[in-house]
Amino acid sequence: MEMKKGHMTHDTRTRDNAALEVSIGKLRLKNPVILASGTAGFGKEIKDLIDINKLGAIVTKTITLNKREGNPPPRIVETPSGLLNSIGLDNDGLKDFCFKKVPHLERLKIPVIVSIAGDSTEEFLKLTRELSKIKCVKALEINLSCPNVIHKGTKCRFLAQDKIAVRKIIKKIRKTTSLTLIAKLSPNVTDIGAIAKEAQKAGSDAISLINTYPGMLVDTDTMKPKLGNITGGLSGPAIKPLALKCVWDVYNTVKIPVIGMGGIMDWRDAIEFILSGASAVQVGTANFINPRAPLEIIKGIKEYLGKRKIKSIKSLVGKLRT
Amino acid sequence: MKQFKAKVISNKKIAKDHYILSFKAAGLRKKVKPGQFFNVKVNNSYKPLLRKPFGAHKITRKGIEILYKVVGEATEILSTKKKGDVLDVLGPLGNGFDFKSTAHSSAKTGTGSPQPVVATLVAGGHGVAPLAALGKELSDAGHKLSVFIGARSKKEVVCEKDFRKIGAKVFVATEDGSKGYKGLVTNLLKNKLRHTTYDIRDTIYACGPNPMLKEVAKLAKRYKIPCQVSLEEYIACGTGTCLGCAVKTRSGYRLVCKDGPVFDAKEIIWR
Numbered sequence: 001m002e003m004k005k006g007h008m009t010h011d012t013r014t015r016d017n018a019a020l021e022v023s024i025g026k027l028r029l030k031n032p033v034i035l036a037s038g039t040a041g042f043g044k045e046i047k048d049l050i051d052i053n054k055l056g057a058i059v060t061k062t063i064t065l066n067k068r069e070g071n072p073p074p075r076i077v078e079t080p081s082g083l084l085n086s087i088g089l090d091n092d093g094l095k096d097f098c099f100k101k102v103p104h105l106e107r108l109k110i111p112v113i114v115s116i117a118g119d120s121t122e123e124f125l126k127l128t129r130e131l132s133k134i135k136c137v138k139a140l141e142i143n144l145s146c147p148n149v150i151h152k153g154t155k156c157r158f159l160a161q162d163k164i165a166v167r168k169i170i171k172k173i174r175k176t177t178s179l180t181l182i183a184k185l186s187p188n189v190t191d192i193g194a195i196a197k198e199a200q201k202a203g204s205d206a207i208s209l210i211n212t213y214p215g216m217l218v219d220t221d222t223m224k225p226k227l228g229n230i231t232g233g234l235s236g237p238a239i240k241p242l243a244l245k246c247v248w249d250v251y252n253t254v255k256i257p258v259i260g261m262g263g264i265m266d267w268r269d270a271i272e273f274i275l276s277g278a279s280a281v282q283v284g285t286a287n288f289i290n291p292r293a294p295l296e297i298i299k300g301i302k303e304y305l306g307k308r309k310i311k312s313i314k315s316l317v318g319k320l321r322t
Numbered sequence: 323m324k325q326f327k328a329k330v331i332s333n334k335k336i337a338k339d340h341y342i343l344s345f346k347a348a349g350l351r352k353k354v355k356p357g358q359f360f361n362v363k364v365n366n367s368y369k370p371l372l373r374k375p376f377g378a379h380k381i382t383r384k385g386i387e388i389l390y391k392v393v394g395e396a397t398e399i400l401s402t403k404k405k406g407d408v409l410d411v412l413g414p415l416g417n418g419f420d421f422k423s424t425a426h427s428s429a430k431t432g433t434g435s436p437q438p439v440v441a442t443l444v445a446g447g448h449g450v451a452p453l454a455a456l457g458k459e460l461s462d463a464g465h466k467l468s469v470f471i472g473a474r475s476k477k478e479v480v481c482e483k484d485f486r487k488i489g490a491k492v493f494v495a496t497e498d499g500s501k502g503y504k505g506l507v508t509n510l511l512k513n514k515l516r517h518t519t520y521d522i523r524d525t526i527y528a529c530g531p532n533p534m535l536k537e538v539a540k541l542a543k544r545y546k547i548p549c550q551v552s553l554e555e556y557i558a559c560g561t562g563t564c565l566g567c568a569v570k571t572r573s574g575y576r577l578v579c580k581d582g583p584v585f586d587a588k589e590i591i592w593r
Contacts, residue, residue: 038564045563049325049412061565069575073593076556076566078372083558090565090575237368265368288559289363289373290410291325 019305019312020298022056022280024257025180025205027111027139029056029280032301032313033270033294036261036284037062037115037141037184038087042101043108049291053109054298056280060101062115062143065123067093072228077217079238083285084215086232089117089146094130102134111138113182120152121169125176132177140179142170142204145186145211146233160186160195160211167198174203182259185209187239187246193253200254207250208259208282210243236285237263244276251277251318265293267300274301277318323415323561330407331385333400338477339392340448341401345409346385354381355418356455357552357584360388361560363410364399373412374400375557375579377452377529389451389480415560416583419456419527419550421463439524440466442547443490444538446507446530447473450481452552453529461488469493470514472507472530476500508537515545525550532593539587549587553578 020031037059040046052058070090077084092100097114105112114137118124124142131137144160154162159169160183170183183199185192187210196207212233217226225231243262251258260278264270265286273281286293301313310316328345335341347354361373374396380387392401403409421441441460443453450471457467467490473479475498485492494502495510503510507530528538529552542549555567555578562580569578570591576582 041563045561048323049561070565070568073568073570073575074556075568076558076564078370078556078558081369081371083371085558085564085566087565087568090568236371285371286368288564289368289371291412291561 019310020302022257022313024182024259024280025139027057027113027180029111031056031298032274032278032280033298034059034113034259034280034282035287035294036282037143039284039287042097042105044101044104046287046291047104050295055110055294057111057113057138058108059113059115059141059282060097060105061091062089062117062146063091063094063097063127064089064117064119065094065126067091067096074226074228075232077226077232079215079217079234079236082234082236082238083288084217084227084232084234085212086227086229088229094127098130098134102136106136108136112136113139113141113180115141115143115184117143117146118151121172124169125172128173128176128179132179138180139182139205140173140177141182141184141208142173143184143211144169145184157188157214158186160184161189163195163198166195167202170199170202170204180205182206182208184211185246185250186211187242187262188214192246193249196250196254200256204256206257206259206279207254208261209250210239210246210262213239213242235263237265239263240269240272244272247273247278248276248320264297265290267297267304270297270301271304271316274313274316275318275320277320279314279317323413325410325412328385328409328411330403330405330409332405333403335401336389337480340389340478340480341392342379342387342389343400343403344380344382344385344387345411347411348385350386350414351381351383354378354386354414356381356421356459357418357452358414358416359452359560359583360386360411360413361415361557362388362400362412364396364403370395370399372396372558373560375415375560377552377583378414378455379451380458381455389448389454391448412560415579417581419452419552419584421456421460421525421527440468441524442511442526443467443469443485444507444511444526444528444530444534445469445471445481446528446534447478448480449528449530449534449552449554451529453527454481454484456527457485457488457490461490467491468514470495470507470511472496472510472534473501474498506534506537508534508541511538512541515541524548526587528552528587530554535587535590536592539590539592542587550584551587551590552583553585553590554583
């Protein structure tokens with residue numbers, strides 16, 4: 001009896017777990033919940049607050065070839081249901097990543113996705129080449145959409161607004177590496193589907209969206225902008241409906257998996273994104289407030305599937321009843 | 323650093339908009355340093371969105387006291403908390419004041435100087451909150467204290483009695499002159515530094531709005547007094563992850579939540 005009982009529990013568990021598995025390019029994620037770039041550092045920063053190994057994957061803070069000191073303070077302001085930030089890709093560069101961040105990331109049992117950004121195509125390629133040599137790095141998220149820095153390869157405010165620049169960069173990165181590539185897009189474009197299509201054509205394995213919405217706030221007492229950089233990017237619950245619409249648009253345009261994000265705070269939000277076409281989701285701002293939010297989301301998704309007797313999360317993707 | 327549920331022990335109004343909330347934190351007494359803070363979620367919803375940072379005001383066997391002023395939505399909600407309510411707390415966070423290196427050891431061993439060391443505490447507004455915890459520790463270690471409290475008006479002067487109780491000399495400045503010196507607390511400090519032979523030339527510890535700290539730092543530099551400032555900056559995560567609370571220092575940007583909130587005043591490049 002005892003044996004059998006144990007066996008059954010084991011069986012149920014594997015079945016449960018299989019229900020949450022998803023694939024993004026070559027990545028096999030045990031569940032669709034990923035830590036979003038810039039909200040989990042390099043894992044080390046949050047290791048006392050959440051068991052990272054229970055998640056689907058982690059996307060690191062964006063790294064650049066050389067150290068960037070970031071934007072002048074104030075860098076963050078709270079808005080009604082939102083967080084406006086202008087960090088400015090503050091990071092210690094590739095070398096520091098290899099020596100100081102990798103030793104910790106290596107110990108993680110989940111796929112590590114490194115977010116990269118460059119001032120030029122050459123920088124993107126150099127980062128890609130170097131990161132492809134690191135064993136624990138399983139995928140790259142190409143940050144084409146940081147609203148707080150300027151790129152030399154385009155006349156637009158950011159790369160993700162320029163179809164041709166997106167195509168060129170992704171194509172070159174694709175030729176440089178066999179790692180799974182995820183293009184991270186900006187919502188601040190006329191037709192996000194068209195940009196996603198270019199990224200797909202150029203060889204991206206998946207599309208992640210959205211990055212923050214450009215925004216600003218003014219202090220009426222001092223008549224100054226509330227952010228040191230004047231403008232920044234808005235995240236949090238305030239942008240969720242806008243993000244969902246972008247995910248829906250892109251899902252209906254491309255064939256590759258979509259990773260949805262923008263104001264996901266709980267499992268209901270996550271399910272909304274999945275029904276709108278996201279194969280996986282990223283949790284960002286919520287991590288700052290409730291470091292355990294991603295685990296609660298996984299639990300919530302599992303229960304949702306269980307209650308509705310849905311065998312696999314995959315069968316829920318894009319199943320919005322329209 | 324850890325995330326925990328903390329039961330509210332009490333929440334008392336102590337002045338017009340000021341409250342002291344005490345929450346249970348078993349086993350934290352010896353782990354919390356004056357100057358460290360807690361990032362508190364005031365309710366179970368995401369409205370308001372972010373946690374709010376509060377410096378430890380009193381560290382007791384029962385728990386931690388925080389002193390706060392109602393300034394917005396989150397503190398408004400906090401002011402309605404009653405005994406038995408539960409808060410989601412992250413902490414202790416940050417570095418805390420460094421009072422054990424120079425002043426503390428010389429007071430303890432007494433080598434050279436038989437006189438106890440005099441520490442100067444300068445508080446602006448509710449910046450007095452963490453200085454009360456520091457004052458208690460310094461006084462327990464045998465230091466003499468001079469405390470400067472600045473506020474807008476008499477109604478907003480808090481903690482004066484607490485400092486007197488531990489034997490501190492207290493100087494009060496109000497902007498409208500309704501109590502003590504009329505004007506900024508930094509002007510009062512400047513006068514004392516200029517006119518008395520009274521020994522306040524050991525370390526200055528200051529907490530308050532940034533313009534006040536900038537002025538205190540300037541005075542400390544002029545009179546060659548070591549000075550530690552506890553900075554205010556918008557804080558989101560509180561754990562050094564979001565990089566939102568950067569402050570410019572002589573060694574580049576550093577984080578108020580992780581590298582601070584207490585910094586050596588001469589390290590800061592003031593805005």
